[in-house]
Amino acid sequence: MRVFVTGSTGWIGSATVDELLRSGHEVTGLVRSDESAAALAAKGAEPLRGDLDELESLRRGAAGADGVVHLANKHDWADPEGTNRAERAAVEVVLDALAGTSKPFVIANGLSGIVEGRPALESDASPAFGPDSDRGGSENFALDAVSRGIRSIAVRFAPSVHGRGxxxxxxxxxxxxxxxxxxxxxxxxxxxxxAVHVTDAARLIRLGLESAPAGTRMHAVAxxxxxxxxxxxxxxxxxxxxxxxxxxxxxxxxxxxxxxxxxxxxTGSSALTRELLSWEPAGxxxxxxxxxxxxxxx
Known part of the structure; x- marks a missing residue:
């Protein structure tokens, strides 16, 4: 499978690229600098220059892939509204490129804010709807696109995705x-x-990309x-x-x-994720x- 990865040289993205390459997939990664492009190419992946504001680069990357893993986010704490708008626009472009193809689209989210007073479950829908909500409501936006012929999958990360580096x-x-x-x-x-070790998170992303049913919410929680x-x-x-x-x-x-x-x-439970994908954290x-x-x- 040729996989387009945004955030390909970030913390989780780097581990995900490594995991995909080890498993025999081809990877195209979105990069913003010559340094990042060289690092990605040295791994055997193909760099694609662009960022979340360059929507044409996202469209080209998604259109040329057999599946997409969207991990990039601006995380601009000084401008959360701008971060949310950029996320919504980026996801919309990817969804338009994948519509009607049945290709997988793995989109990142966090556990924070899903529920209060108990661990979040995979069956809990995100409360963020609409372009002005957290992350532009991108999780629900992507999962709603299952009706457009896209195998959308959400991966929610523990607040600590840890490891050296x-x-x-x-x-x-x-x-x-x-x-x-x-x-x-x-x-x-x-x-x-x-919490979850970064290598376990990357393996879960790969498993979900390969085989998770459309509409799945995965919890990267060890x-x-x-x-x-x-x-x-x-x-x-x-x-x-x-x-x-x-x-x-x-x-x-x-x-x-x-x-x-x-x-x-x-906090969140990963019981359903482990059962569905036979994912057992080992880090x-x-x-x-x-x-x-x-x-x-x-």
Missing amino acids: DWGFVNFLTAAARARGVSGYIGDGSAEWS EQAIPTKSIAEAVGEALGLPVTSIAPEDAEEHFGFVGGFFGQTM PGLLEDIRTGAYTTA
């Missing part, structure tokens, strides 16, 4: 601990996060509920720093933007990764 939430927590001289958690640290205090303790152990509680009103000042997430419970757990230096050594 991760520049996501745990990386920012580690940076805050270094800067402040303490590893903090918010309040009593009872908020919980789900560990369902890790207390945020335990995450802070692991960071403190890895850095040799004391661990302390941070008052909720001081979280943003202490942690930066990630403080808005670290005090939230963001190390988040606390093991932190304690063994994934975030503190080069």
Whole structure:
């Protein structure tokens, strides 16, 4: 299968490209720079220059592929409205290119905001509808396009997709601990996060692309509920720093933007995903990764 991957040199995208190539697929990856193009070509994938604002590049990539994996997102915390508009426009172009082909389209989302008060299930629909909602309502937009002859599949990622080289939430927590001289958690640290190793997430994407039925929601969750205090303790152990509680009103000042997430419970079950696709996570757990230096050594 020739697969078009957006975000192909990002954290999850790089692992996904590696997984697809190892499994015998051909990959075309959307890239924004000469450096990224060279890195992708060195792996044996074909780079396609463009970005989420260059809709013609997205159309060409999707039209020339047997399937699409959409992982790119601007993640512009200073302009969430612009991020949402760009996501909606990009997905619309891809859906138009795939309409009537029965080709697979795997689209990324997160677990945050799906439900409150319990772990999110694959049967829970995203509450984001319409172009002005979170991520432009792209998950529902894509799944609704099943009626247009597209094998749309949503993959929802745990808040920590971890591993050596991760520049996501745990990386920012580690940076805050270094800067402040303490590893903090918010309040009593009872908020919980789900987690998955990046290699397990990439394998799930590949399995879904190959065989998930149209309309499937997959949860990339290996560990369902890790207390945020335990995450802070692991960071403190890895850095040799004391661990302390941070008052909720001081979280943003202490942690930066990630403080808005670290005090939230963001969890989901992957029971249906594992049963449907025979997906069994095999990578190390988040606390093991932190304690063994994934975030503190080069």
